Amino acid sequence: MKNIKLRIVYLILCSALLLFALFMLVVNLIIPAHFVREAKKALISEAQYQNRTIPYTDDGSFFDDEWNDTEEHFLTPSIVFLELDNANQSSGWNRDAYRLEKKLLEYCKGRDLSLNQCYTFKTEKHHLIFMSVQEEQDDWETPYAYIMYIDIGPITRYIVTLNWAFFAVLLAISSVMCLLGFRFGRDIEKEAERQQTFFQNASHELKTPLMAIQGYAEGIQAGVMDAGGAAEVILAESDRMTELVEELLDISKIDMGRQRPTLSETDIRELLYDSIRAVEPTVVSSGITIVPDFPEEPVMVSCDDTRLRRAVTNILSNGVRYARSELRLTCRADKRHVTIRIQDDGDGIAEEDLPHIFDRFYMGKSGKSGIGLALTREIIHLHKGTIRARNGDTGAVFEISFPVSR
Numbered sequence: 001m002k003n004i005k006l007r008i009v010y011l012i013l014c015s016a017l018l019l020f021a022l023f024m025l026v027v028n029l030i031i032p033a034h035f036v037r038e039a040k041k042a043l044i045s046e047a048q049y050q051n052r053t054i055p056y057t058d059d060g061s062f063f064d065d066e067w068n069d070t071e072e073h074f075l076t077p078s079i080v081f082l083e084l085d086n087a088n089q090s091s092g093w094n095r096d097a098y099r100l101e102k103k104l105l106e107y108c109k110g111r112d113l114s115l116n117q118c119y120t121f122k123t124e125k126h127h128l129i130f131m132s133v134q135e136e137q138d139d140w141e142t143p144y145a146y147i148m149y150i151d152i153g154p155i156t157r158y159i160v161t162l163n164w165a166f167f168a169v170l171l172a173i174s175s176v177m178c179l180l181g182f183r184f185g186r187d188i189e190k191e192a193e194r195q196q197t198f199f200q201n202a203s204h205e206l207k208t209p210l211m212a213i214q215g216y217a218e219g220i221q222a223g224v225m226d227a228g229g230a231a232e233v234i235l236a237e238s239d240r241m242t243e244l245v246e247e248l249l250d251i252s253k254i255d256m257g258r259q260r261p262t263l264s265e266t267d268i269r270e271l272l273y274d275s276i277r278a279v280e281p282t283v284v285s286s287g288i289t290i291v292p293d294f295p296e297e298p299v300m301v302s303c304d305d306t307r308l309r310r311a312v313t314n315i316l317s318n319g320v321r322y323a324r325s326e327l328r329l330t331c332r333a334d335k336r337h338v339t340i341r342i343q344d345d346g347d348g349i350a351e352e353d354l355p356h357i358f359d360r361f362y363m364g365k366s367g368k369s370g371i372g373l374a375l376t377r378e379i380i381h382l383h384k385g386t387i388r389a390r391n392g393d394t395g396a397v398f399e400i401s402f403p404v405s406r
Helices: 004-050 095-108 152-224 227-256 268-278 279-288 304-322 372-382
Strands: 080-082 119-122 127-137 144-151 264-267 289-293 302-304 326-333 337-344 386-390 394-402
Touching: 004 119, 004 127, 004 152, 080 095, 095 119, 095 127, 095 144, 127 152, 144 152, 152 227, 227 372, 264 268, 264 304, 268 279, 268 289, 268 302, 268 304, 268 326, 268 337, 279 304, 302 394, 304 326, 304 337, 304 372, 304 394, 372 386
Parallel strands: 289 326
Antiparallel strands: 080 144, 119 127, 127 144, 264 302, 326 337, 337 394, 386 394
8 A cells, every 4th residue: 555646646647648649649640631531522522513514505504403412512612723824823812822822833833743633732831632623625725724722721720729728728637636646545545554553553452351361371271370360360351352342343333434323312411320330340449439510400412322321431431540539520511512521630641642642542651552532532523522631730631512412
C-alpha cells in the first residue's frame, strides 16, 4: 500500500495522455482524411454533372429534369470554379481569395495535370482539393478548360483550435483529478497504516492475557503453583481477553457501518445506576466512593441503553483506576440535551496525552493502552453526541453530551 497516491496520479496522467492521443488520432488524421475523401467525391460528382450530354427540347431550350433529380453532395456548394486560360481572372471577391487562386494557377502552369483527376495544393492557411476539367460541346470550336476546387483549410484550422481547446480542458480536468486522486490515495495510505497499527496493537493486547494464562497453566502442570490461585488468575485473564475481543468486534462493526443503535425510551438515571453497579466490585476492592448527583425527576432519553451503559461503564472503570478516594457522577438535562460528567480526584491527565486520550491503543505516560475509551467515543458518536476530556480542579473530567431524542 506504499506510494498508492503516486500510483493513482500516475494512472490518471497515463489515462489522460492516452485519451489525448486517441483524440489527436481521430481529429488530426481520421477527420481530415474523411473530408479529403468527401471533397474528392464532390468534385468527381460535379465533374460528371458538368460533362453530361444536355438534351434539348423542340424549342431549343435544354431539358435538365434528369440531373435536377440527382442528389447533391453536401460539399457541392463549396466548389469554386477557376478558368485556366485567364490568369488574371479570379472567382474570389477578396484579396485573400485572389492571391490564393493566383498561386494555384501558377502551381498548375507547366504541370501535366490529368483531366478529372484530384490533386492537393496547400498553403499556410489553405488546403485545396482541386481538379482540372475540360468541357466539350458539338457547337464549340475549342474545349472549355477550368479548375474546380474545394478549400478545406477552415476545417483544418478549426481542428487546430479544437486541439488546443481539448488540451486545455483535459489539462484542467486532469489537474483536478490528480489533486483529488492524491488526496484519496493519501487517505487510503493513512487508513491502511491505521489498520496495520490497529492489528499490531490488538495482537499485542491479546497476547498479554494469553501469555499469563499459558504461564499459570504451565506452573500448575509443573506443580510449582497453587492450583486455586492460578485458576483465579487464569479466569481473570480469560475475562479480560473476552472483554477485549468483544470491544474489538464492536469497534470493527462501527467502522464498517454495521453497528446501528437500537433506540428505546430510557431513564438515564437508571442507566447510570446500572453502570455504578457494574464497577462496584472494583470500587469496593479499591476503597473508592462513587458519588451520584442526579435530578429527582426521571430523565427520559431515546438511546441504545446497552451500548450507552457500556460507554459510561468504561469511563467509570477508567476513573476508578486513577481516583484517590472519590469519583463524582453528575447528570444534568434540559429540553434538548443530556450532559453526563464523571470526575475523579486523581492526578489528572498529562497535557501531552489529552489530544490522544480517545485514540485506539494510545499509550500515554502511564504506560497503559487499550481500546475502551476509543469504543466509548464511537458509541457516543452513534448517539449523535460528543465526548471530551479535560483536567478539572481535582483530577480528570469526562463530559458526555447527546440529544434527548433523535
